[in-house]
Amino acid sequence: MNYTLNQLQIFLKVVQTNSITKAAEELNLTQPAVSIQIKNLQAQFDIPLIEIIGKKIYITDFGKEIAESAKSILDQVYAINYKTMAFKDQLVGRLKISIVSTGKYVLPYFLSDFLRTNPGVEISIDVTNREKVLESQLENEVDFSLVSDALDNPTFDSIDLLSNDLYLIGNSETAKMKPTFNYQDFKNELPLIFREYGSGTRKIMESYFKKQGVDGLKKIELMSNEAVKQAVIAGLGYSIMPIIGIKNEVKAGTLKIIEREGLPISTKWKLIWHKDKSLSPVSKAFLTYVGENKDQIKQKYFQ
Structure with a gap:
């Protein structure tokens, strides 16, 4: 076997999005680049990882098992990186955030300086519609979510960012x-x-x-x-x-x-999280950063 971590990461993203196009967008790669890496990974196995019927991708049972193993391997790699950074007294960890589609015009401005001062933090962002954003919160798949309409749900805590x-x-x-x-x-x-x-x-x-x-x-x-x-x-x-x-x-x-x-x-952009979720050190640090800097960010980028 001669597969790479990059191939495993790309394959896992294809499995998660069920789409080469969406995987390419989220990884900031071209579709051909993703296809080539999937082809190179597939060459390592005699059993198909994916099947394409018409224009739709189907993950085989074997592919799903490989995806689970890939996730475990990548999590271990992340853990090694985090431990290395922790020895240097740096904030380390991953933030998983789901956002509604228009949120891509908002969230980056609340992340840029935080990531610049905390290089040990990695970000995973899922861009989808409101229904799936809330579902990701209820299923405990993400740390935070960004929504833009009235949210009257006692399940979530929230912080207002700016008007919409x-x-x-x-x-x-x-x-x-x-x-x-x-x-x-x-x-x-x-x-x-x-x-x-x-x-x-x-x-x-x-x-x-x-x-x-x-x-x-x-x-x-x-x-x-x-x-x-x-x-x-x-x-x-x-x-x-x-x-x-x-x-x-x-x-x-x-x-x-x-x-x-x-x-x-007029509605409000809100950063929300499940009130029963135990926030990680990275999540707590990000929440503190947003609370302390949201007014300055709003004035600088959204005035």
């Missing part, structure tokens, strides 16, 4: 054509572009239009905020989106904010 304002948007041409449209028009010629079920942004949109007495909407459904944004820019319809993910396009004029009563919708 959502606006109705169209592209410059469609907004110009219908500057005074009525919400009832969404039933006919003006499609609304929604995120998938389980998304926090979708939940907010549906709640807003319900309050406006609008139902039976003409809808387009997409799986990511970036896809929604590009669809609106292309003129496929309108959507309600967090300003934090579209501010550059608004400044450039490719997207236009459409003013309506009840907008913007």
Whole structure:
């Protein structure tokens, strides 16, 4: 056997995401690079690790066992690294954080200085929708989660980070054509572009239009905020989106904010964790850092 730690890490990520594309994104690699490493790992075994049927990946039973072994090996490697750093009196450990998709515009700014001053800390971030983010907390799969809507759940403790304002948007041409449209028009010629079920942004949109007495909407459904944004820019319809993910396009004029009563919708970005979870030293240090520095971070990057 001649497999490498890098191959095991990449294979484990493919198993966890069930996708070469998603694994490449999370590892900041190209799809061909991931495919090559999986191919090289597979060459070490006579039994298939994965099967591709159509365009979908299926992990074989043997592949699942190898993934479990790979996780154990990598955990041992991390433990060795942590012990080495600990002997140097440095904070060491791993932080696992799940975030809603728009959270990628927020979380890095709360991590950068913390990681710079604590090089022994490693980060694992899972980007998904709200439903899966909360599920990861309830299953004790992560240390913290980042959500952006009201959270009335006694299971979680939380700390507010900053406000999250959502606006109705169209592209410059469609907004110009219908500057005074009525919400009832969404039933006919003006499609609304929604995120998938389980998304926090979708939940907010549906709640807003319900309050406006609008139902039976003409809808387009997409799986990511970036896809929604590009669809609106292309003129496929309108959507309600967090300003934090579209501010550059608004400044450039490719997207236009459409003013309506009840907008913007204001929520809060919250860092949450299970109240019964025993926080590790790294988790406690990060929570302390966020509490002490959130106002400065907000002022510096989100003013």
